[in-house]
Amino acid sequence: MTPAARPLARPGLRIEPLTVAAAIAAALALLPLVAVVVTALGPGADSLKWPTFWRYAATSAALAGMVAVGAGVLGTLAAWLVVMHRFPGRDLFAWALVLPLAAPAFAMAYGYADLFDVAGPIRTALRSALGADVPLETRSLPGAAMVLSLAFYPYVYLTLRAALVNQSVTALEAARSLGRTANGAFWAVTLPMARPAIAAGMALAVMETLADYGAVSFLGVQTLTTGVVRAWSVFGSTPEAARLALPLLGAAAVLMFVERLSRRNRMADTGAARWRPLPTQQLGPVGASLAILFCFGLIALGLLAPAGWLVWRGLTVEPETARLVASGIRALGLAIIAGVVTTALAAALALGAGQRRLLARAASLGYATPGAVMAVGLLAPAGFLWRGFHGAAEGVGVALALLILAYAARLMAAALEPVDAGLERVTPSMVRAARSLGQTATGAAMKVELPIARGALLTAALLVFIDVLKELPATLILRPFGFDTLAVMADYYAKDERLAQASWPSLAIVLIALPAVVWLTHRVGASRPGAPI
Amino acid sequence: MSVLEARDLTRRYGEMTTVADAGLSLEGGRITALLGPSGCGKSTLLRMIAGLERPDAGEVWAGGRLLSGPGVFVPPEQRDIGFVFQDYALFPHLSVEKNVAFGLAALKPAERKARTMEQLGRVRMADRRGDYPQALSGGEQQRVALARTLARQPAVVLLDEPFSGLDGRLKAEVREATLAALRASGAAALIVTHDAEEAMMMADDLALMRAGRILQTGTARDCYLDPASPEAARLLGDTVELRAERANGQAVTAFGRLPAQGEGPVLVVARPEAFRIAPADSAGAVDAQVTRVSFGGPFVLADVTAGGQCAVARIPLAQAPAVGERLRLRLEPSFCKVFEAR
Numbered sequence: 001m002t003p004a005a006r007p008l009a010r011p012g013l014r015i016e017p018l019t020v021a022a023a024i025a026a027a028l029a030l031l032p033l034v035a036v037v038v039t040a041l042g043p044g045a046d047s048l049k050w051p052t053f054w055r056y057a058a059t060s061a062a063l064a065g066m067v068a069v070g071a072g073v074l075g076t077l078a079a080w081l082v083v084m085h086r087f088p089g090r091d092l093f094a095w096a097l098v099l100p101l102a103a104p105a106f107a108m109a110y111g112y113a114d115l116f117d118v119a120g121p122i123r124t125a126l127r128s129a130l131g132a133d134v135p136l137e138t139r140s141l142p143g144a145a146m147v148l149s150l151a152f153y154p155y156v157y158l159t160l161r162a163a164l165v166n167q168s169v170t171a172l173e174a175a176r177s178l179g180r181t182a183n184g185a186f187w188a189v190t191l192p193m194a195r196p197a198i199a200a201g202m203a204l205a206v207m208e209t210l211a212d213y214g215a216v217s218f219l220g221v222q223t224l225t226t227g228v229v230r231a232w233s234v235f236g237s238t239p240e241a242a243r244l245a246l247p248l249l250g251a252a253a254v255l256m257f258v259e260r261l262s263r264r265n266r267m268a269d270t271g272a273a274r275w276r277p278l279p280t281q282q283l284g285p286v287g288a289s290l291a292i293l294f295c296f297g298l299i300a301l302g303l304l305a306p307a308g309w310l311v312w313r314g315l316t317v318e319p320e321t322a323r324l325v326a327s328g329i330r331a332l333g334l335a336i337i338a339g340v341v342t343t344a345l346a347a348a349l350a351l352g353a354g355q356r357r358l359l360a361r362a363a364s365l366g367y368a369t370p371g372a373v374m375a376v377g378l379l380a381p382a383g384f385l386w387r388g389f390h391g392a393a394e395g396v397g398v399a400l401a402l403l404i405l406a407y408a409a410r411l412m413a414a415a416l417e418p419v420d421a422g423l424e425r426v427t428p429s430m431v432r433a434a435r436s437l438g439q440t441a442t443g444a445a446m447k448v449e450l451p452i453a454r455g456a457l458l459t460a461a462l463l464v465f466i467d468v469l470k471e472l473p474a475t476l477i478l479r480p481f482g483f484d485t486l487a488v489m490a491d492y493y494a495k496d497e498r499l500a501q502a503s504w505p506s507l508a509i510v511l512i513a514l515p516a517v518v519w520l521t522h523r524v525g526a527s528r529p530g531a532p533i
Numbered sequence: 534m535s536v537l538e539a540r541d542l543t544r545r546y547g548e549m550t551t552v553a554d555a556g557l558s559l560e561g562g563r564i565t566a567l568l569g570p571s572g573c574g575k576s577t578l579l580r581m582i583a584g585l586e587r588p589d590a591g592e593v594w595a596g597g598r599l600l601s602g603p604g605v606f607v608p609p610e611q612r613d614i615g616f617v618f619q620d621y622a623l624f625p626h627l628s629v630e631k632n633v634a635f636g637l638a639a640l641k642p643a644e645r646k647a648r649t650m651e652q653l654g655r656v657r658m659a660d661r662r663g664d665y666p667q668a669l670s671g672g673e674q675q676r677v678a679l680a681r682t683l684a685r686q687p688a689v690v691l692l693d694e695p696f697s698g699l700d701g702r703l704k705a706e707v708r709e710a711t712l713a714a715l716r717a718s719g720a721a722a723l724i725v726t727h728d729a730e731e732a733m734m735m736a737d738d739l740a741l742m743r744a745g746r747i748l749q750t751g752t753a754r755d756c757y758l759d760p761a762s763p764e765a766a767r768l769l770g771d772t773v774e775l776r777a778e779r780a781n782g783q784a785v786t787a788f789g790r791l792p793a794q795g796e797g798p799v800l801v802v803a804r805p806e807a808f809r810i811a812p813a814d815s816a817g818a819v820d821a822q823v824t825r826v827s828f829g830g831p832f833v834l835a836d837v838t839a840g841g842q843c844a845v846a847r848i849p850l851a852q853a854p855a856v857g858e859r860l861r862l863r864l865e866p867s868f869c870k871v872f873e874a875r
Contacts (some may be wrong), residue, residue: 173618
């Protein structure tokens with residue numbers, strides 16, 4: 001921790017525009033969460049039965065546990081292979097392993113459910129080969145766990161890779177000089193030292209799992225999040241939705257705590273040795289083949305196979321081009337506006353919160369909170385607003401503003417991360433110099449800090465952009481009537497069992513998100529010395 | 534009988550040769566200091582001996598066993614060489630006790646525990662065994678790192694700038710404790726340092742290194758009084774370098790004569806303490822003018838000029854001259870060395 005990072009923002013009661021902006025940003029992030037709690041504790045139709053609640057909760061917990069293990073194992077193996085070994089294609093795999101992040105989990109669920117359908121190509125082939133049906137059912141808890149593990153392993157891969165690349169090499173060398181082999185040293189020292197990073201990656205994967213609606217609802221797995229959406233859409237009961245959302249909120253707080261804890265421990269790395277590249281092992285022909293097979297298999301299963309199958313299916317129907325274009329424009333517009341707004345709020349928070357980390361900490365809670373919960377939280381304030389605005393056009397405006405707010409509340413912490421990192425490049429004396437040259441704190445922020453961190457701001461905006469493109473439940477709940485995005489359109493067709501039609505908007509999301517993901521992974525890799533990118 | 538011998542070790546990084554034909558030999562129970570300016574290749578040499586880096590040429594022998602050579606490279610874990618890292622490299626996820634026990638996986642649990650506690654006791658860290666490295670001070674971390682290395686009872690211990698992270702009085706204290714522990718272990722120790730005074734004080738033997746080459750090896754006293762080259766002399770302390778002509782078995786400098794065989798120009802490398810105040814009538818002494826005096830505690834450093842040459846002389850405080858004074862000076866031959874001029 002660098003306590004001197006924001007020296008001019010001392011805790012005190014001086015009213016500075018930046019501090020006000022930061023407080024507003026934090027308040028916006030917290031508003032939906034508070035509203036959920038208030039709504040849940042308030043009166044309402046008591047249609048929620050305890051057995052139903054427990055079934056949802058148990059399913060959510062089981063799914064989260066399976067995905068944590070699945071994504072944890074896959075991501076750890078991938079990072080271990082790519083960081084500690086040399087084999088043909090390693091540099092390519094190093095960033096290609098992140099690509100599944102471009103595909104929304106629901107798109108992968110569509111692809112896999114269809115591939116493994118009773119009438120699908122895989123089970124048909126197996127039937128003719130074995131003479132009996134193999135019940136590989138994706139529409140099940142294990143099936144959903146598999147799909148989500150493949151969708152979310154990049155979170156573990158990314159955090160672990162970053163931790164391994166930044167780890168002190170001397171610890172590994174010390175283990176060697178104390179009698180461990182290269183591989184033994186990895187498992188005895190390097191990996192345990194990176195445990196916090198793995199935990200953080202798994203926490204992110206679990207957050208995404210709990211937040212997911214599109215994939216699990218399509219696969220018929222009833223989690224708390226599907227319960228929240230169902231309570232609202234089928235029963236029209238906001239209080240019931242809020243009550244189902246409460247445990248999710250609790251889980252979010254725990255997961256955020258886990259993730260934060262891992263950051264604190266990162267500082268515990270003893271010594272700051274001169275940086276030296278990690279020793280890598282050259283793999284022999286057999287090892288290299290296995291490594292390539294694993295990495296390629298992971299990318300194939302995580303992106304190429306389901307996306308490829310969707311392309312194949314999509315080609316069998318005429319796409320509804322007009323609707324697709326309209327939804328695409330809406331999705332793009334929403335994602336761009338949300339990216340800009342969220343990044344602006346995150347920047348205000350980073351600059352204005354100063355050492356009052358509690359503000360930033362509070363805003364982080366939103367990141368772990370499922371979009372459905374955010375949306376439910378905004379439904380109550382929305383009720384007041386809608387009563388105030390009578391015109392239809394105004395109603396649409398208010399609904400879109402709430403939707404952007406839900407995105408911002410959920411993704412502000414994700415955007416805060418790179419913005420904070422970017423602002424670390426601004427030394428305290430730069431800000432002091434600007435102040436001594438006549439700038440106010442706000443002026444120094446606008447003229448010195450933000451321009452220096454502009455690369456980080458773009459990173460933050462792109463992160464939000466990708467997430468908003470893929471977001472489904474909050475959009476479903478808060479969007480104005482008839483305002484379809486690509487994700488909503490895909491969900492509509494998928495629920496209607498028109499998978500070929502659903503594949504077009506799903507693929508459109510992948511196509512729009514892919515360049516952004518590629519750009520981001522290159523940028524993240526370039527910022528670390530020696531990262532294999 | 535040397536426990537470890539490095540012969541002609543060479544390491545290149547692209548165009549740059551970091552270590553060139555470096556050789557040295559270590560004996561059990563003796564402490565050797567590898568002294569050189571930063572960036573001279575000391576750490577690389579150390580890492581090649583430990584097997585943490587692969588030499589491009591040269592050999593490493595331990596007793597009769599070839600550790601590293603053409604077609605041979607014994608991995609570090611099989612070398613019986615301990616390494617104390619500059620940043621200590623303690624494992625942050627393991628307690629002090631587990632750090633020390635880390636290298637003892639081959640022992641039975643009871644024996645491992647006994648050996649660990651014995652080592653921790655020796656470095657007076659037994660009561661901190663449950664703590665994690667983050668909770669320790671720099672000196673304590675260094676002690677744990679040393680105990681961890683010595684617990685395996687290696688034949689050779691390499692220490693890479695082990696005291697550089699410590700300051701002032703703590704440094705002297707930790708150094709004494711470390712040397713005592715190393716001597717008690719009976720291992721051959723090689724300590725990398727860039728501090729000449731430290732190197733001479735703690736080591737039985739010195740290896741002087743500059744620009745990737747070993748300039749000289751030998752006892753600290755021999756290296757100091759009989760440097761192999763002007764470069765070697767400069768590594769061990771301040772020098773005054775005087776050009777001189779040689780004739781009739783004598784080299785004639787501006788500050789006096791020294792015995793020297795042969796003919797032609799020479800370079801006389803003198804220590805500041807070689808300058809002695811001589812009686813007014815003594816032969817072979819010269820008159821010098823004092824232009825500046827700086828106080829150094831038990832001695833003063835006097836800038837003196839004679840015959841158009843300048844020098845810095847180290848003179849006991851009791852004889853301290855005043856600025857502008859004229860002194861009768863001579864050179865003490867045992868603190869001077871005559872080299873062929875190049």
